Amino acid sequence: MADGLVQARGLYKRFGAIEAVRGIDVDVARGEVFGFLGPNGAGKSSAMRMIACVSPRTGGELQVLGMDPGRDGPRIRARIGVVPQLDNLDAELSVRQNLEIYGRYFGLPRAHVREKARELLAFAQLTERADDPVEPLSGGMKRRLTIARSLVNDPELLLLDEPTTGLDPQARHLLWERLYRLKREGVTQIITTHYMDEAEQLCDRLVVMDHGVIVAEGSPAELIERHATREVLELRFAPEARPEPEVLAPLVERVESLPDRLLLYTADGERAQAEVARAGHRPLSALVRRSSLEDVFLSLTGRTLVD
Amino acid sequence: MSALETPFALRLLPGGSYAGRSRMLLLRSATAARRAWMAFFSGFFEPVFYLVAMGQGLGSMVGPLPGPDGSPISYIAFIAPGLLAASAMNGAVFDSTFNVFFKLKYARLYDAMLATPLGPVDVALGEIGWALLRGGLYALGFLAVMGGSGLLVSPWALLALPAALVVAFAFAAVGMAATSYLRSWQDFDLVTLVIMPMFLFSTTFFPLSVYPRWLQVVVECLPLYHAVELMRGLTTGLVGPGMLVHVAYFAVMIVLGVAVAARRLDVLLLK
Numbered sequence: 135m136a137d138g139l140v141q142a143r144g145l146y147k148r149f150g151a152i153e154a155v156r157g158i159d160v161d162v163a164r165g166e167v168f169g170f171l172g173p174n175g176a177g178k179s180s181a182m183r184m185i186a187c188v189s190p191r192t193g194g195e196l197q198v199l200g201m202d203p204g205r206d207g208p209r210i211r212a213r214i215g216v217v218p219q220l221d222n223l224d225a226e227l228s229v230r231q232n233l234e235i236y237g238r239y240f241g242l243p244r245a246h247v248r249e250k251a252r253e254l255l256a257f258a259q260l261t262e263r264a265d266d267p268v269e270p271l272s273g274g275m276k277r278r279l280t281i282a283r284s285l286v287n288d289p290e291l292l293l294l295d296e297p298t299t300g301l302d303p304q305a306r307h308l309l310w311e312r313l314y315r316l317k318r319e320g321v322t323q324i325i326t327t328h329y330m331d332e333a334e335q336l337c338d339r340l341v342v343m344d345h346g347v348i349v350a351e352g353s354p355a356e357l358i359e360r361h362a363t364r365e366v367l368e369l370r371f372a373p374e375a376r377p378e379p380e381v382l383a384p385l386v387e388r389v390e391s392l393p394d395r396l397l398l399y400t401a402d403g404e405r406a407q408a409e410v411a412r413a414g415h416r417p418l419s420a421l422v423r424r425s426s427l428e429d430v431f432l433s434l435t436g437r438t439l440v441d
Numbered sequence: 442m443s444a445l446e447t448p449f450a451l452r453l454l455p456g457g458s459y460a461g462r463s464r465m466l467l468l469r470s471a472t473a474a475r476r477a478w479m480a481f482f483s484g485f486f487e488p489v490f491y492l493v494a495m496g497q498g499l500g501s502m503v504g505p506l507p508g509p510d511g512s513p514i515s516y517i518a519f520i521a522p523g524l525l526a527a528s529a530m531n532g533a534v535f536d537s538t539f540n541v542f543f544k545l546k547y548a549r550l551y552d553a554m555l556a557t558p559l560g561p562v563d564v565a566l567g568e569i570g571w572a573l574l575r576g577g578l579y580a581l582g583f584l585a586v587m588g589g590s591g592l593l594v595s596p597w598a599l600l601a602l603p604a605a606l607v608v609a610f611a612f613a614a615v616g617m618a619a620t621s622y623l624r625s626w627q628d629f630d631l632v633t634l635v636i637m638p639m640f641l642f643s644t645t646f647f648p649l650s651v652y653p654r655w656l657q658v659v660v661e662c663l664p665l666y667h668a669v670e671l672m673r674g675l676t677t678g679l680v681g682p683g684m685l686v687h688v689a690y691f692a693v694m695i696v697l698g699v700a701v702a703a704r705r706l707d708v709l710l711l712k
Contacts, residue, residue, distance in 0.1 A: 149712070188555055188711055207457040208558040216556040222549035226473035235472060238465045239557040287557075 139164055139199055139291050139322050140185055146193035147180045154180035156346035157194060162324060164290075167317050169340030170326040171333045171427060173439055177346040178326035179219060182295050185324065186216050199290065212240060215284030219295040221276045223268045229279060230255065230264040237286040250286055257312065258282035274305025281312065285321075292316065292323045298332060310335055328439055330427035342431055349434045354427055361433045362425035363387050365403035369396045369410065369417040377415050385409045390432055399429070458703065459562035466554070466567025467574070481575070484535060485582045488528040492586065495520055495646065507648055509670075509679040521592045522676045523645030525601065526608060526668035528583045530636075533576030533609040537616030538632050541568055542623055551710055561706035565699055569613045576609025577602070587676065595678025604675055608668040611691040614698020615664075621705035639665045644673075664694060 140162040147155040155177040162168045170178040183189035185198055187207040196203055198210045224232050230251050237247030255261045258278040263271065271279065277297065284292060297313070298306040313336060317323060327333050333340050334354045342350040342357070350357055367386070371377070379389040379396060386400040400406040403422030410417070431439045474481045496517030505513035544550040551564050584601055587593050593601075616632075623629065642656075643665035649657050660666050667687040674680050 186556060188552075190711070205457075208460055208560060211556065212558045218549075218552065218556070220549065222553040224469070224473070224550055224553070225548060226476065227469070228476070231472055235465070235469045236553070236557070238468060239462065239554055239559050241460075241462055241465075241558065 138162060138197075140168075140324065141197045142181075142185075142194065143196075144194035145181065145184065145191060145196055147177070147184060147189070148192045153346055155184070158341070158343070158346075158348050160341065160348075162291075162322065164322055165317075165320055166338045167313075167323045167325065167336055169333045169337035170324070170343055171328070171330065171337075171340050171431070171439075172326075172343035173328055173431075173437070176343040178343055179295055181343075182293055182324065182326055186214065186293050187211050188216075212287065213290050215287065215289035215292045217277075217281050217284045217292070217294040217297055219299070221280050223276060223279060223283070225268050227268070228265050229260055229268060229271070232268060232279060233283055233286055236283045240287040242287065247286065254282040254285055257285070259308075272305070274301050274308065277301060277305070277309060278312065281309070285316075290322060292321050294323060294325045296326055296328070298327075298329070306332075330431070330439060333427055340427075342427075342434060344431075344435045350430065357427060357430045358425045360430075362429040363399040364401050364425060365399075366423055366425050366429055367398040367400060367403040367406045367410075368419075368421040368423065369398065369415075370394065370419045371396070371415075371417050375416060382410065382413075382415070385413070388433070390429075390436075392438065397429070397432070399425070399433075458560035458707065460558045460560055461563070462559055463563040463565075463567035463570060465559070466564065467570055470567075470571040484532055484575070485528070485579050487531065488524040488579070488583050489586055491527075492517065492521060492524050492583075492590075507650070509673050509677055514677070517590075518592050518594075518677070519648075519673075520646055521587050521590075522601075522672035523643070523669045525580055525583050525587065525605065525676070526643075526665060526672045527640055527645060529576040529580040529605040529609040530612045530640075530665055530668060531576070532579040533572045533613035534616045534632070534636060536572035536575045537569060537613040538620045538623075538629065541572075541617050541620045542626075542629075544568075545621070545709070551706060555706075555710055561711070562699075562703045564706055565617060565703040569610065569617050569699060569702065572613030572616065573606060573609040576613065577606045580605030580609065593676055595676065597675045597678050597680050601672055601675045604671050607688065607691050607695075608671070611664065611694035611698065614695050614702060616698075618698045618701035618705065621702060621709060639663050642666075644669050664690065667691065 138161045140160060142158060142160040144157045144159065145155055146157050158181060170181060172178050180189065184191050184196060184203065187198065187203040187210050190204060199213055201210050203210055224235065227235060233251035233254055234247045237250055255264050258281065260275060260279060263275065268276065298309055301309065313323065325336055337354060339353050341348045350361060352360065379391045382396065382398060383389050386398040386406050388399040390397040398406055407420050407422060428439055500516035503516045505515055506519045508514035508519065554564055555561070581602060642660050643663050644660065649660060652660060667690045671684055671687040674684055
C-alpha cells in the first residue's frame with residue numbers, strides 16, 4: 135500500500151504488565167474514513183495515541199505519513215489533527231483565542247491563524263460565540279470547537295478518539311454531518327468508537343478490536359454480511375417461560391443468549407417469528423431488525439459492545 | 442536563557458522534545474492574563490504590605506541593624522532587599538506550582554500542546570518562562586516602591602532587576618520540577634511548608650548573626666538566603682566576587698529544574 139497514510143505491522147504496546155495492544159496490522163489509505171470499533175479497554179485509544187505520536191510503541195513497525203513516529207514525531211504531528219477523548223480546551227482563553235493560539239503552537243503566522251479561526255468558527259457554527267469563554271459552552275459546542283481546533287493546521291490526517299461519547303442525539307448528528315463534510319473535502323480520518331451506529335454511519339472500513347487484537351476487518355456491510363445474518367429476531371421472555379437457546383437453535387442459523395433477551399439470527403425474521411410461535415413459545419415481545427455491527431461483535435466475541 | 446539550557450535538557454530526552462517554540466506558550470499565558478489581570482496583579486501587594494507593616498511598624502521599635510558591610514542601616518532598609526527577593530520568589534513559585542499543577546492534572550492543557558509539534562522542553566521552558574516573568578514583574582513593582590521610598594542607594598541597584606529575573610527563573614524551574622511529583626492538592630501543604638519557613642528565616646527579617654551556628658548553616662543552604670544576600674548587596678552597593686557564588690547557586694537550580702521538569706512531562710504525558 136504505497137499511498138497508505140498509516141501502516142502498522144505487529145504494532146504492540148505494553149504498560150508495565152498490561153498488554154494494551156498485542157500486535158495489530160493496520161493500513162489506512164488516503165481519503166478514507168477508518169474506524170477502530172471495540173469496547174472500552176480494547177486497545178483502541180492506545181493504538182490511536184501511538185499513531186498520534188504521543189505514545190512510543192513498545193514493539194512492531196509503524197509508519198505515519200511515510201515517517202517513523204519514534205524519530206519524526208514533531209514533523210508528523212505538524213501534519214495531523216487530533217481530537218482527544220476528553221475535551222482539553224483552554225478555559226483561560228476565549229473560543230476564538232483557542233483556535234488562534236493553538237494554530238500558533240504549529241508555528242503558523244498570526245495573520246494566517248486569524249483568518250483560519252474565522253473560517254473554522256463558521257465551520258463549527260460558533261461564530262456568534264467567538265468571544266465568549268469556553269466554559270459555558272454546551273458539550274456539543276465544546277466538541278465542535280475541539281474538532282475545529284484540530285483542523286487549524288489543515289491536517290492531512292484527522293484522528294478522532296470517541297468523538298461523540300456523552301453527546302445527545304441531536305449534537306451527535308450535527309457532528310457526524312460535519313465529519314462527513316470533511317470526508318468529502320478529502321480529509322482522511324481515523325475514528326475510535328464503541329458505538330456501532332457511529333461506525334456504520336461514518337466508516338468506509340473498520341477493524342473490530344477486542345483485548346488488544348483485531349478480530350475482524352472490512353467495511354460495515356462486509357462485516358455484517360460475513361459475521362451476521364441479514365435479519366435478527368429479538369425475543370424477550372418472562373423468566374419462567376424462557377426456553378433454552380438450544381431449543382430454538384434448529385429454527386434459525388444461530389442463537390445468542392443475552393441476560394434480558396434471545397437474539398435469533400436468520401435471513402427472514404418474520405418467518406422465524408412465526409415458527410417460534412408454532413413451536414409453542416410465547417415471548418413477551420418480539421422485534422425483527424436488520425443486523426448491525428453490534429451483532430458482528432457479539433458473534434466474534436460472545437459479548438455485547440456496550441455493557 | 443533557552444539557548445543556554447536546552448542542549449543539556451535535550452541530552453536527557455528523546456529526540457523531538459524541543460521545537461524551539463516555547464515563546465508561543467508565553468503568548469498563550471499573556472493572552473490568558475489579559476483576561477484575568479486582577480489575579481495577576483494581586484500578588485504584587487503582599488511584599489509591599491510586609492514592607493509597610495514590618496518596616497514602619499516593627500522598624501520604629503527595633504532601631505538600626507548591622508548592614509552588609511557592618512555599618513548600621515535602618516530596619517526598613519534591611520528588610521526591603523529581602524522582600525524584593527521574596528517577591529521574585531513568590532510570583533515564580535505561585536505560577537510554577539498551583540497554576541502548572543492545575544494545567545497538568547485538570548485542564549490537561551499540556552496534553553493538547555503535545556499533540557502539536559511542541560515537545561516537553563517547549564512546554565517546560567514556556568511555563569517556567571512565564572513564571573519567571575511574573576516573578577520579575579513583581580520584583581520590578583517592588584523595586585519601584587523601594588526607589589520611591591529612597592531605599593535604593595547605589596547604582597548597582599540597576600542590576601537588582603536582572604538578578605531578580607535569575608532568582609525567579611531558578612524558583613520557577615525548581616517549582617515546576619517539584620510540582621510534577623505532586624499527586625493531589627493536599628500535597629501543596631508541602632510547598633507551603635518549604636516556602637513559609639524559608640521566607641521567615643532567610644535573613645529576610647533578621648541578620649544571620651541572631652541564629653545559633655547550626656541554624657546559620659541550614660539557612661546558608663536555602664535558595665532564598667542566596668537571593669536575599671544578592672539583593673541586599675546590590676541595592677546597598679556592597680558588591681563583591683562572593684556574589685558569584687549566589688549566581689552559581691541559581692544557575693544550578695535553573696539547569697536542574699528545567700531538565701527535570703521537561704523529563705517529567707515526558708514521563709507523565711508521553712507514555
